[in-house]
Amino acid sequence: MGFIIFSIFGKPNWFTNLIFNMKLAILFYFCLLFTIHNINAQVILNADGPGNTYELINSILAPGFDVIEAPDCSHTAFGRHIDEIFDADLNTNVFRFQIHVTPDNDRCINVDRQRNEIKVYDKSPNNLKGIEEESVVYKWKFKLDEFFQSSSNFTHIHQLKSVGGLYEETPMYTLTTRKGTTPATDQLELRYAETSTQSTLKKTNLTPFKGTWVDVTETIKYGSSGTYSIIIKKVSDGTELFSYSNSSIINWQTGASFVRPKWGIYRSLNSPLDLRDENVLFANFSIEEIPTLSTFSTEINKNNIRIIPNPTKNNNPIIVEALPNSFDSIYIYDNLGRFIRLIKPSTNTIESTNFKPGLYFFILKKDHLTVSTQKVIIQ
Incomplete structure (x- = not known):
């Protein structure tokens, strides 16, 4: 990717380039920190x-x-x-x-x-x-x-x-x-x-x-x-x-x-x-x-992923509407942010067995990266 750098004086100069490169380095550093923070250990x-x-x-x-x-x-x-x-x-x-x-x-x-x-x-x-x-x-x-x-x-x-x-x-x-x-x-x-x-x-x-x-x-x-x-x-x-x-x-x-x-x-x-x-x-x-729930964004929803029915009843199958191979694991947390279960489903159907009634967060990941966060109510 190429960059065109303009100074306020019209042409690029060494000081402008230095500042720009420093900004790029800082941006790369924070992106790296974010990436490392969100990869499962x-x-x-x-x-x-x-x-x-x-x-x-x-x-x-x-x-x-x-x-x-x-x-x-x-x-x-x-x-x-x-x-x-x-x-x-x-x-x-x-x-x-x-x-x-x-x-x-x-x-x-x-x-x-x-x-x-x-x-x-x-x-x-x-x-x-x-x-x-x-x-x-x-x-x-x-x-x-x-x-x-x-x-x-x-x-x-x-x-x-x-x-x-x-x-x-x-x-x-x-x-x-x-x-x-x-x-x-x-x-x-x-x-x-x-x-x-x-x-x-x-x-x-x-x-x-x-x-x-x-x-x-x-x-x-x-x-x-x-x-x-x-x-x-x-x-x-x-x-x-x-x-x-x-x-x-x-x-x-x-x-x-x-x-x-x-x-x-x-x-x-x-x-x-x-x-x-x-x-x-x-x-x-x-x-x-x-990872704890606080490491995930609760607004992410890529690939138009949807969980149905929602709300649902305990022990009823839950269907994840998503493109094939768009996720490979689901991390489930309760409404207090406590980790409940890790599921690596072979199909898009999940059994809600043994879930108590309440609000849950389903974090869908692909290759350790979050692709969707869904709020699910189990009655």
């Missing part, structure tokens, strides 16, 4: 093939540092306990977390348990750490072996854990498996702790999870007025196997600096006869910070 970790697995994980979760908590030191002959393999079901490379009943332990520190996990921690970038009043969506896939065996004490595969404060030793949220009286009665449990005492929020039979890939979406707003939801579906056909949500729950432990996610296998060795050598597969890790 999403971090993705995908397996890319055998070799350099630790280096790949570290480059995403804490560049220049080490986020691997593996039992390599107690089992040096085996080597690295996390590698990458090709998976025919997903038709892509995945991470394989390996644990052995013996001689693996917990990093040569604890011998009554064993751990093979990856984590976010204090050396990680700030956009990977959960902080107070922030909303975050965690996504990943995992697959347990068809003959997976659980400890009767604990076998964690995911945790959200505080760093600092009074209760950092107790994970705030834990997804764990537990041995039942028979293999058919093994359980998957969602555990929660506001302080040092854990409780079970929900549990379900583990059998449907064995030998199949599942897709997890976990959404949390951190803080004393927090929200939490988790949905686990079969990758093959989208069948929902587990879900839990709470729109009013304390998601901040006293004195915490931040919250970090962990994934892998962390299990008790108190009953080693219950266990066997295991491989747990993981794929497609994603950590996405959700």
